[in-house]
Each structure stands twice: as C-alpha cells, then as structure tokens.
Amino acid sequence: MKTPSDKRPIGIFDSGVGGLTVLKEVIKKLPSENIIYLGDTARVPYGARSPEIIMKYSLECAQFLLSRGIKLLVVACNTSSSISLPGLAQDLPVPVVGVVEPGARAAVAKSRSKKIAVIGTETTIKSGSYKRAIKAIDYSIDVMGLACPLFVPLVEEGWIRGNIVSLTAQKYLSPLKKFGADVLILGCTHYPIIKRVIREVAETNLIDSAAETAKEVKCILEESKVLRLDNSKPEREFFVTDSPKKFIQIGEMFLGQKISNISGINVGDLK
C-alpha cells in the first residue's frame, strides 16, 4: 500500500530570528514540507531569563503552533531547548525536536581528544543541557561551557566582523586553549552568523546544531511515514509577536532568502 502524503505543516519556534538558521537547514533537507515559523519577538531574548519564565513562554509558543495543526514541533532555540524540552515532549501530542541533542551527538562523533566545549547564552550554559546530553552518550568526555551574552546583540547590531567582535570573542574564548577542546559547539542559533570570527579565535572544529537538527526532523518524519509527498509548491508562513518589519530586515540575513507571508500576532493571544 502506498504511503499517503501528509500535508500538515512542521512547526518551528524561536525567541526571535535566530531559529531561521534552523529553518534554512530544514528547508534544505525537506524542500516539500509546509512550515509555520513563530518568532516570539515581543519577548526576545530568552537567554538571560529564569527557567520558569522560559518554560511558560515556550509552552505558549508550542500551543499556538499546535492550534494550527502541526505534525511535528521544532524548538529552534537553544535556551528553550535546554530548559523546556522534557516538559514539552511529555505534554504535547506530536513529536518534539530540540537543537541540543543533535548538536551533542555530532560533537561526540567528531571529538578525538574527548574534550568538548560549548558556547551559548547564560541560561543555556547554566542549565548544563549540553553537558548532560554529551555525558549520556559518553561519560568519559570532559565538557566546558562558556556563556557569551554579548554575541547575540553584536549579531543583531550587524557588527559581525571587525575588531569589536574579535576582541569580544577573544575575551570569551580565552579559557578554551588551556582546556584543550578539539570541538566547539555553537550552542546558540545566532552564532553561525559569526562563525568565521569564532573559528579564527578558537582554532578548533565547530559544530552548528542547525544542520544536525534538520537531519533528525527528516528521520522522524520518514519513520512515522508523515512526509508530504506532494510536489506542488509548499506553504511557508511566518508569525511574530512584535512588528514584522525589523524581523524581516534581520531575518533575511539569517535565512539567506526573502521573507514574505508574515503576520504580527498579539502576544496576549499566545495563551
């Protein structure tokens, strides 16, 4: 019997524009899928907030996407994946994929020295999520976490090369050399935009969770036999909780293509 085509969209949410680096990879791997992206721009950034607030906001985003009939949820925000993934995976009636575990798996596969470093927001690093995910695969691996809170505002300001971002990277990444990591995980979706600067300073292999996450999404849809097999043009819809204007402006740098079909929604409607 032929597998039927499942046109229900994939839902992706992030605190803002960062998750578009994940969306980009999902589109590459699954070009036929319908996708809804939600950026919670009225409350971005999540990176320095408390776990309780992040859980609350993440659940609201997830419920908005669920109400639109998604078949799978991608939590495309490292902070939210670190804090809210177990809760969401348990409560929601669809598969939930975060960015932490795919990134951790790829890092373990790549490391020879058994020393892996992770950079991310304050809350992601404090949560210890990458460390747990790596240790669950290979307990003998040493993990160092470094919070780099200024990278996100630097990227959003567009200062992605030059001496200020380089000096900032040097300051944040100086403990790396002594630690001796041969793999560095970019544990925040904004960081791939300044990958070149980070690589120059860190002088090590980089892992970008976005591509790994997209692979996992494809794998789950295939296994569950819920791929969209239709060859007609897929629908891509964007929602943001603050004005779409600024999202489009920065977002196109992240996505590498034009953003259309975007609507502003009231943050109060996320409940």
Place this chain on the structure above:
Amino acid sequence: MKTPSDKRPIGIFDSGVGGLTVLKEVIKKLPSENIIYLGDTARVPYGARSPEIIMKYSLECAQFLLSRGIKLLVVACNTSSSISLPGLAQDLPVPVVGVVEPGARAAVAKSRSKKIAVIGTETTIKSGSYKRAIKAIDYSIDVMGLACPLFVPLVEEGWIRGNIVSLTAQKYLSPLKKFGADVLILGCTHYPIIKRVIREVAETNLIDSAAETAKEVKCILEESKVLRLDNSKPEREFFVTDSPKKFIQIGEMFLGQKISNISGINVGDLK
C-alpha cells in the same frame, strides 16, 4: 492649617534595572517618601520593540502600581517615556513624570552652541522624543540623535571599562565631533554607569536625566501638598516580573545600596 502628611507611595517603573539610577536620585531628594519600584524583567529590554508593544507593556506596569495606591508615577525608562508618556498622562488619575522632558530642559539650559546630541536605544532615538522636547523650548537648537544598542548589554555584562566598551563608544559617537554639540544627553538609564568612558570619547558636557527627573518629582509633590512629612523610616518595596536573584545582583551596582523587600510577580498578573 497644617498640611497633612501623605503616606501613599511614589510608583516607579522601568523595563529592568536601569530605572534604579532614577530611584537613587529620588531617594536623595525625597528621603522620607515611601516608594514602590517595578522592574518588568520578564520582558526587558524595551529598547528595540515596536511602539505598540511598548505602550501595552507600559500601561500594564502603570496599572499594577496604581492598584497599589500610588500618588505619583515615574516612568523611569527613556524608551517608555518616549513612547507612552502622553497616553499614560492622559489616562491615569495621578501625575505622571517621565525622564525625557527634565533631561531636555537641563540640556537646553546648559548649551551655548545651540547644538545638542542625544544617545539612547533604537526606539527612543527613532521616536524623536528628545528632539521634540528640546524644540518645544527653543526651536533654533539643532538636535542630533544617535542610537547605541550595544551599551545596555555591555553594562549588563559588567564590561564598563576596557577596550571593548571604549571602541564601541568611539564607533557610536564618531559623528558627534563633526556636528559640534556642546551637550550630550544620556538618554538611557543604563548609560550613567559608563559615563566616564562616554565623557572621554565625546569630550563634551553630559546630562543625566535621573537627577533632573527627581527634582521635578519633588516639585510636583510640594505643589500638590502631598509630601510625606512623617519622620519614621520610609517603606521601599521592589517588584520584578522575572526572578529577583539577577535583579539584585546587577541592581545593587545601579542603586549603590542593598536591595531587600523584593518580590517576584507573575507577568500574567500585570493585566
């Protein structure tokens, strides 16, 4: 007849910790007053959000303080003052004081060259609020606005001296020299913390709105005969919408004294 003592508190709100520089000045000028401070830390920063969202959040903060019986409201956030002051002043049953007009008045009084510059968040500068306030006093004055979005995260990271903050200031403030301003308004409550760096780079007089705002608050309470005349120890209460822990940690640097009597409230209860 003797004026009665009015023990109702002054209400102060800000998007986060920044408004504590205003609170500090209000305490200096009015040491006997009871004060309630609200920091909307679950949704900070306001500086890059749209006017509609800022209006909504500001109104919610104001209503929370009103429900606690304040006699005067201080909007201790430049972004919120720029966007929401006219609306709040019109709708609320108590006097409302923002930080923009006091800062503008002090700058006009100080300028000889009739060229004034203002630095602030993206939304404050875009709003043109300082320009309007200055022109309303003296239309012949030229005003230049410069948005400096990275100053807030730099201060919150504690990088308040050294080459990264200096280079950032040089980059943002380079148009100042050519313009020829003799007064620079610090149009964001975080900026007084890096006053020294800004002064070194800008080489001009600085105006900090906080002290000017406190003067205006005192003046209004005196005129309305609603001062607290009691000599017993005043009550100071703090509320934050995210966890109090981080607020205390950074806030004590802003306030220059210990913060106690602080409660976390649910952001959902601000409605």
